[in-house]
Amino acid sequence: MRQILRYCVALLLITGICAVECAAKKRVPRTPPDPRLLAIQDVSVLPVVDARAGTKAAVNLEKLQGHVVKTLQQKRYPASAAGASGQSGEIAVEDMESADPPFIKKLGPADERWVLVVFLNDITSKLTLGSTGNAELSAYLFDKDGGALLWKGKGVGQAGQGGLIGMPLKGMMKGQALDAAVVSLLAGIPNRPKPGK
Numbered sequence: 001m002r003q004i005l006r007y008c009v010a011l012l013l014i015t016g017i018c019a020v021e022c023a024a025k026k027r028v029p030r031t032p033p034d035p036r037l038l039a040i041q042d043v044s045v046l047p048v049v050d051a052r053a054g055t056k057a058a059v060n061l062e063k064l065q066g067h068v069v070k071t072l073q074q075k076r077y078p079a080s081a082a083g084a085s086g087q088s089g090e091i092a093v094e095d096m097e098s099a100d101p102p103f104i105k106k107l108g109p110a111d112e113r114w115v116l117v118v119f120l121n122d123i124t125s126k127l128t129l130g131s132t133g134n135a136e137l138s139a140y141l142f143d144k145d146g147g148a149l150l151w152k153g154k155g156v157g158q159a160g161q162g163g164l165i166g167m168p169l170k171g172m173m174k175g176q177a178l179d180a181a182v183v184s185l186l187a188g189i190p191n192r193p194k195p196g197k
Helices: 002-027 061-074 093-098 163-186
Strands: 043-045 079-081 114-128 130-143 148-162
Touching: 043 061, 061 079, 061 114, 061 163, 093 114, 114 163, 130 163, 148 163
Parallel strands: 043 079, 043 114
Antiparallel strands: 114 130, 130 148
């Protein structure tokens, strides 16, 4: 009986210690988001740039652009889809890396200040005993006022379904991998606080 009592006391102590540690972790203050990100009034998401090399499988880039907009809105950023890339002409990853202010100011609609450029770097799907899909995206967020790069990131998404059930689902794996890549990509942008906080 004493042994059972000892085990119960030990279990209660361990539970109490875990509860205190969990509560302490919740109280750790989060680093506030960059004030430049909090100042954003509307992110204009430009049409997705297909940066894949070689033969390109069909991808619904408009749907991908819409998913990026929706994910930004879930993170409490006002966002909208732009119909065109602006006066910049064709956009390449090298242009984003160099972040030349005169070029950046030509991106997107003339009346928009904040623009997000998303690149589809790769997407594949394979048929094995099942099916898999992989996708890779990268993005750059600019403030056109000064031509400053506010944020850049990469996201990778994977999807798969094993067995005979997964074989006819090969076409769906690309879409699921793209959805996962969008979430992975935008995980690097901090959520904006709820209004009033």
